[in-house]
Amino acid sequence: MAGRDPDDRKLVVLVRNDLKMTKGKIAAQVAHAAVNCAFASKKKDAVNFNAWYDSGQAKVVLRVDSERELFEFKAVAEALGITCSLITDAGRTQIEPGSITCLGIGPEKVSVLDKITGDLKML
Amino acid sequence: MAGRDPDDRKLVVLVRNDLKMTKGKIAAQVAHAAVNCAFASKKKDAVNFNAWYDSGQAKVVLRVDSERELFEFKAVAEALGITCSLITDAGRTQIEPGSITCLGIGPEKVSVLDKITGDLKML
Numbered sequence: 001m002a003g004r005d006p007d008d009r010k011l012v013v014l015v016r017n018d019l020k021m022t023k024g025k026i027a028a029q030v031a032h033a034a035v036n037c038a039f040a041s042k043k044k045d046a047v048n049f050n051a052w053y054d055s056g057q058a059k060v061v062l063r064v065d066s067e068r069e070l071f072e073f074k075a076v077a078e079a080l081g082i083t084c085s086l087i088t089d090a091g092r093t094q095i096e097p098g099s100i101t102c103l104g105i106g107p108e109k110v111s112v113l114d115k116i117t118g119d120l121k122m123l
Numbered sequence: 124m125a126g127r128d129p130d131d132r133k134l135v136v137l138v139r140n141d142l143k144m145t146k147g148k149i150a151a152q153v154a155h156a157a158v159n160c161a162f163a164s165k166k167k168d169a170v171n172f173n174a175w176y177d178s179g180q181a182k183v184v185l186r187v188d189s190e191r192e193l194f195e196f197k198a199v200a201e202a203l204g205i206t207c208s209l210i211t212d213a214g215r216t217q218i219e220p221g222s223i224t225c226l227g228i229g230p231e232k233v234s235v236l237d238k239i240t241g242d243l244k245m246l
Contacts, residue, residue: 123147
């Protein structure tokens with residue numbers, strides 16, 4: 001079952017819960033992150049991409065409470081060589097233009113991602 | 124500006140609002156639809172894919188209130204030859220296993236999609 005074995009792959013998206021976004025807005029931002037991570041990993045990290053793509057493409061959406069946390073997780077992911085994508089909203093609606101809304105990390109092994117984001121709550 | 128000119132492309136995702144899903148669950152389902160539509164269109168509808176991918180990848184999340192509506196919009200999209208992806212949840216959490224949660228349509232011209240889904244409300 002995707003996401004249950006430590007060798008399975010998943011993609012996590014960390015979303016700022018301190019911004020006032022509707023559920024539709026959040027979904028669009030998470031979709032931006034997922035599409036970016038998928039294409040980036042297909043190009044540069046085919047082993048993780050293929051294992052993820054062929055086994056259900058598990059996606060997990062987690063919450064953070066500040067922009068600062070997104071930058072911290074991004075720095076950790078980059079240091080470990082894991083694909084990631086920080087999303088800046090065009091800001092036409094709901095929130096300030098240029099707001100950073102979420103961060104996609106992966107696809108990568110569940111065991112690796114859980115060491116980084118395992119303490120975060122589901123959104 | 125992506126999504127404002129009738130020749131611009133967008134991807135719409137229609138989400139069932141009658142299911143009791145958290146905002147994180149909704150976001151993951153929408154991300155499934157967006158990733159599926161993106162890869163499918165890259166393979167089979169490169170003109171729309173490239174125009175969309177190179178111009179901000181606009182994504183709009185809309186609401187429907189039943190499974191029946193998703194099938195109806197899917198039939199219309201397929202009749203018009205537009206890429207679409209119906210998402211069935213693995214159902215490990217929150218909702219019944221096998222529930223159909225959302226439908227991605229596109230990327231396609233804004234003018235074409237607005238004729239099909241223009242009456243739907245944002246989620």
